[in-house]
Amino acid sequence: MPENDRLSGCLDEINLEFVEREATPKLLMKLSIQLHLAGLSLSNTVLFLEVFGVDRVRSTVHNWVHKADLQPESSRCPNHVAVDETVIQLDGEQYWLYAAVDPNSNDLLHTKLEPTRTNVIADQFFAELREKHDVDDAIFLVDGAVPLHRACEKHGLDFRYERHGNRNSVERVFREVKRRTTSFSNCFSNTKAETAERWLRSFAFAWNQLI
Numbered sequence: 001m002p003e004n005d006r007l008s009g010c011l012d013e014i015n016l017e018f019v020e021r022e023a024t025p026k027l028l029m030k031l032s033i034q035l036h037l038a039g040l041s042l043s044n045t046v047l048f049l050e051v052f053g054v055d056r057v058r059s060t061v062h063n064w065v066h067k068a069d070l071q072p073e074s075s076r077c078p079n080h081v082a083v084d085e086t087v088i089q090l091d092g093e094q095y096w097l098y099a100a101v102d103p104n105s106n107d108l109l110h111t112k113l114e115p116t117r118t119n120v121i122a123d124q125f126f127a128e129l130r131e132k133h134d135v136d137d138a139i140f141l142v143d144g145a146v147p148l149h150r151a152c153e154k155h156g157l158d159f160r161y162e163r164h165g166n167r168n169s170v171e172r173v174f175r176e177v178k179r180r181t182t183s184f185s186n187c188f189s190n191t192k193a194e195t196a197e198r199w200l201r202s203f204a205f206a207w208n209q210l211i
Contacts, residue, residue: 013209018067024054033065037206039180066198070205076109077134078102082141082162082170083148085117088178090196097200098125099173103141103166108173108204109133113197122147126155141167173207 014030022029028049036045042058049056082101087094090113098112098121110129114121122145129135140159142148152159177200 072204122151
């Protein structure tokens with residue numbers, strides 16, 4: 001698909017029903033949301049708006065992103081699913097980020113953010129993934145994490161140990177999330193886990209549209 005078609009489709013899917021009396025043109029709002037989710041900091045997104053004579057603060061753009069409540073597409077049917085977990089910092093606290101990626105398309109299928117790492121949480125992650133997508137016949141690519149192995153076995157999923165290869169797709173997602181949370185402190189500073197979860201869903205939407 002041509003890149004301009006992907007960008008146009010992304011804009012069309014951004015719903016601004018939450019807008020009541022916003023003076024900013026809706027096209028600029030959509031572009032701002034997309035640019036921020038694609039990697040532009042809130043500060044630079046505000047500067048982008050200033051080019052068009054629109055004066056907004058960072059918190060306004062932040063609110064647009066979260067109120068849009070973007071969701072990645074569900075009902076995918078991948079042949080393989082790369083699953084991994086990593087630690088990120090959320091307002092000075094350590095959280096575990098779980099992610100599932102289709103290595104063939106690099107689409108981000110599902111994320112889960114939790115303050116701890118347990119067998120129960122891994123089981124919940126796979127249960128949520130199975131509810132959203134048709135993955136029961138997929139081959140799951142996992143590393144040596146015991147909770148992931150146990151969860152696959154509990155759900156009757158076919159899995160194999162793989163450290164590199166197709167699992168690199170999920171590592172790319174983790175690198176980008178960590179880049180955003182370290183470089184753009186305005187993403188996750190002084191924020192609650194629920195807000196971070198919403199941002200991750202919006203990030204997944206943009207990632208799948210723009211990769």
